[in-house]
Structures are given as C-alpha cells and as structure tokens.
Amino acid sequence: MDDTALRRILQQFGLSDKEIDTYLTLLEHGEAKASTVADAAGVSKRYVYSISEKLEDRGFVSVNDHVVPTTIRANPPEEVIASLTDDIETMRPALEERYSHAAPETERFEVIKSRVTVLKRIRSLIEDAEEEVTLSIPKDNLDEVADSLRAAVDRGVLVLLVVADPDGTADLPLDGVASVVRAWTEPMPTMLTTDQRVGLVAPTEMIIRSNSGARAIAFTEPRLGPVIVGSFLGNYWPMAEEVYVAEPVTLPETYTNFRQTVFQATLHLRADTPLRARIRGRRTRGGETEDELVGRVVDVRQGLTEPANNAFPVENTLVVETDDGLVTVGGGGAFIEDFEAESVTLDVLDEAIDEE
Missing domain, CATH: 2.30.30.690 (SH3 type barrels.)
Known part of the structure; x- marks a missing residue:
C-alpha cells in the first residue's frame, strides 16, 4: 500500500491531514521528543502536544510525560489495529438496530415482462395478505391462483373477486375461493391489491397469451393501493354480476x-x-x-x-x-x-x- 492509500484510510478513521503527518512521523521515529516530531512534520511543538493527546485517546500513540523532555511513542501497529477493530465491533449493534428500522423498502414500482412471473407474483402477494384482497382475473387463469385464494379466505382475509368470463361461471368451483365472486362478460385488466398497499396491474392480453409483448406493473405504494381499490370497486365491481357469496363467520x-x-x-x-x-x-x-x-x-x-x-x-x-x-x-x-x-x-x- 502506498502513502496515498494509507493516508486515505487514516482519513476514514477521522484523522486530519496534520494528524496524519504527525502520526506517520512518529511511526518512522518509533519514539521521539515533541520538538523532533514538530520539525519533521512541519508543525509547531505546541500542536504536537495537542495532537498527541488526541492520538493517545484513539490508541495510536503513548505519551510519556514522566520524563523530561516528554517523549511520544507510536504504539505497535497490531495494537492500533486491535483498538480500531474493537471500536468498529462496538458500533455493530447500534448500526444493525438502526439499519433494521431504516432498511430500504421493496422497490415501489417494477415492470414484469413474463406471464408466468405475473401469476407467480399474484400467488405470492395473496399468500402474504393479512386483511384484504381485491382481484380481477380471466376465468381460464382462476385455477392457477385458486388455492392461494382459498387459503386467504380460511385465515380470515376479505377476498373480493371478479372473474372475466364471457361464457358464464356455472362450471367454476367457486365454493370458498372468495368472500364474494362476481362475473363480468367483458375483458378487463388483471388487477390485484393486497391490504391496500401492494399489488399489480396487467393488461388482459398478457395474461391470456404467453407471448403478447405486453408488460405488467407491480407496486408497493400505500398511497396508490387505495386508488386501485377505488377503481376496482367503482368501475368494475358494480358492472359484474354476483355469482357467489360466502357464509357468515361464527362470532365473536x-x-x-x-x-x-x-x-x-x-x-x-x-x-x-x-x-x-x-x-x-x-x-x-x-x-x-x-x-x-x-x-x-x-x-x-x-x-x-x-x-x-x-x-x-x-x-x-x-x-x-x-x-x-x-x-x-x-x-x-x-x-x-x-x-x-x-x-x-x-x-x-x-x-x-x-x-x-
């Protein structure tokens, strides 16, 4: 390691340029009087005394003021490294605690290019839902997410489902798949929200065809979720026909x-x-x-x-x-x-x- 790299690392540990000059001079002399260090480092003797106290507190040097004149000795590098390592390890719990509180959220918006990935993501988000799911999906794809929907209903999640089905839903096994199921005879985008904060929107052609070239957008955004839910309940839900309603739960x-x-x-x-x-x-x-x-x-x-x-x-x-x-x-x-x-x-x- 050259001097430039060494100085850069010492700066990262909080040493100023003059402190680094003083410390490197002491390393070269091993032990020296303040006047000797001052001459070699190009600083005043008073400054050497002041800096030496700070370097001693950090574990870089030892000041011997029991002799006249006072001498300053550079501590062995292995001791300095051990001291710095201890300081870093001491910081670890506090850093980890703060990091867990401020860890970056999942990327707010993501473009999804694959139909397989969209359906996999739908299942994953439903499985993570704690309170509410709203979903519109083509009839032919309902089987691919039905198990995840039934599991959500079983754990007490409100599931509102619109099935896009031009031919009717008489042949679909709807029991337990949602809290309420509605069917609409018009094509509509696949829209999912869970707990009003995460979800996705995919064009109809992306779900029904494997190579449509269309793209879906997944989001993690508490401010957008209620907007999507509002669109779902305001624009699509009233247009669809109710075809299934679950039984009421046992109270309380x-x-x-x-x-x-x-x-x-x-x-x-x-x-x-x-x-x-x-x-x-x-x-x-x-x-x-x-x-x-x-x-x-x-x-x-x-x-x-x-x-x-x-x-x-x-x-x-x-x-x-x-x-x-x-x-x-x-x-x-x-x-x-x-x-x-x-x-x-x-x-x-x-x-x-x-x-x-």
Missing part, C-alpha cells in the same frame, strides 16, 4: 379491516342475527382522543354484496344504536360518518345487553 370476531366488518355485519343482519358492536376509534368531529362505542348494529350501507344500498362505491357504514342515539361508523379516514373506527368486535347480541 374482531376486525381492523372495516370492509370485512361491514361485510360480516351485512350477512348476519340478513340472517336476522342480533348484533352488538364494540368499536374503538374516535369521533370524526372534534375527536382528538381515542374513544369507545358500544351498541346494537341496526343497519349497514354497503356495495360489497347485492343488493347494494350505498350512496357511492366505496361507502361502507355501520349504523349503531347506542344509549345516546344512532351513530354512523366508518373506517379509516371516515368523514361523512360520526365515528371513525380503528377496530370493531362483532358479537351476537344477548337481549339482556340492555342492562349493560
């Missing part, structure tokens, strides 16, 4: 996905199940602190399953009868409702609940 259940809450409440109310809701969240007007709401669910506004009764495609609302009167409840970001829910526990209402 606690949900942080509000669409799943409204969907299950809808199914139970249609089955004449008296429902109680315990809701954590905050008032949408002047509610700065967390609050809790308990009452009977008397109505819903939704468009997830027919017949729809919401005023706009993404409206999902619980109407809850409380001791203070009727309260409307929406999900995250609610503004037209009275209450914004963070989590909801649905339970079968004991008629003696009025005593609570």
Whole structure:
C-alpha cells in the first residue's frame, strides 16, 4: 500500500491531514521528543502536544510525560489495529438496530415482462395478505391462483373477486375461493391489491397469451393501493354480476379491516342475527382522543354484496344504536360518518345487553 492509500484510510478513521503527518512521523521515529516530531512534520511543538493527546485517546500513540523532555511513542501497529477493530465491533449493534428500522423498502414500482412471473407474483402477494384482497382475473387463469385464494379466505382475509368470463361461471368451483365472486362478460385488466398497499396491474392480453409483448406493473405504494381499490370497486365491481357469496363467520370476531366488518355485519343482519358492536376509534368531529362505542348494529350501507344500498362505491357504514342515539361508523379516514373506527368486535347480541 502506498502513502496515498494509507493516508486515505487514516482519513476514514477521522484523522486530519496534520494528524496524519504527525502520526506517520512518529511511526518512522518509533519514539521521539515533541520538538523532533514538530520539525519533521512541519508543525509547531505546541500542536504536537495537542495532537498527541488526541492520538493517545484513539490508541495510536503513548505519551510519556514522566520524563523530561516528554517523549511520544507510536504504539505497535497490531495494537492500533486491535483498538480500531474493537471500536468498529462496538458500533455493530447500534448500526444493525438502526439499519433494521431504516432498511430500504421493496422497490415501489417494477415492470414484469413474463406471464408466468405475473401469476407467480399474484400467488405470492395473496399468500402474504393479512386483511384484504381485491382481484380481477380471466376465468381460464382462476385455477392457477385458486388455492392461494382459498387459503386467504380460511385465515380470515376479505377476498373480493371478479372473474372475466364471457361464457358464464356455472362450471367454476367457486365454493370458498372468495368472500364474494362476481362475473363480468367483458375483458378487463388483471388487477390485484393486497391490504391496500401492494399489488399489480396487467393488461388482459398478457395474461391470456404467453407471448403478447405486453408488460405488467407491480407496486408497493400505500398511497396508490387505495386508488386501485377505488377503481376496482367503482368501475368494475358494480358492472359484474354476483355469482357467489360466502357464509357468515361464527362470532365473536374482531376486525381492523372495516370492509370485512361491514361485510360480516351485512350477512348476519340478513340472517336476522342480533348484533352488538364494540368499536374503538374516535369521533370524526372534534375527536382528538381515542374513544369507545358500544351498541346494537341496526343497519349497514354497503356495495360489497347485492343488493347494494350505498350512496357511492366505496361507502361502507355501520349504523349503531347506542344509549345516546344512532351513530354512523366508518373506517379509516371516515368523514361523512360520526365515528371513525380503528377496530370493531362483532358479537351476537344477548337481549339482556340492555342492562349493560
């Protein structure tokens, strides 16, 4: 290693140019008086004393001030290396902790060129879903993702599925494949979102033909996910025909996905199940602190399953009868409702609940 490379490395350890000059001079002399080092390094004797204290603190040199005149000795290189190594290892836990918190996210946008890769990615994203999946896919490709969809439903994920099928879906095994399945007789892009933050969009021809030359876009973007879901529910979902609806789950259940809450409440109310809701969240007007709401669910506004009764495609609302009167409840970001829910526990209402 030449002097230039050595100086560059010493700079990386925090030594200034004059500190490096002083240290290299001491290495060449082994041990020397401050005046000798000052003359050789081209600095003042006072500066040598000042720098020597700093170099001693770093483990580079030892200052012998028990003799007159004071001498400065360069520590053996193996001791210096050992000291620097210890310093680096000491940093490791703190660096690793900070790195885990600030690790780069998955690339936000990715172009996918292969049909096989698109279908593999769809399965992978569905398998990672925790709360919600929205998916549109051609009928002929449903079998390729059906097992992943059924597993998602089994673990409590809300799955809203549109099958693009010009010929109808009578011959498709739909049981358990989704929470709600709709069929549309027009071609449509393959659109997937999971948990409203990751997903992909692929042109129809890319999925139905292996060498179409079309490209899909995968995304990891919390701000884009709700836009794709809004397009799915607003533009495609109302146009498709409902062909399957799952049975309601056994209660009690606690949900942080509000669409799943409204969907299950809808199914139970249609089955004449008296429902109680315990809701954590905050008032949408002047509610700065967390609050809790308990009452009977008397109505819903939704468009997830027919017949729809919401005023706009993404409206999902619980109407809850409380001791203070009727309260409307929406999900995250609610503004037209009275209450914004963070989590909801649905339970079968004991008629003696009025005593609570």
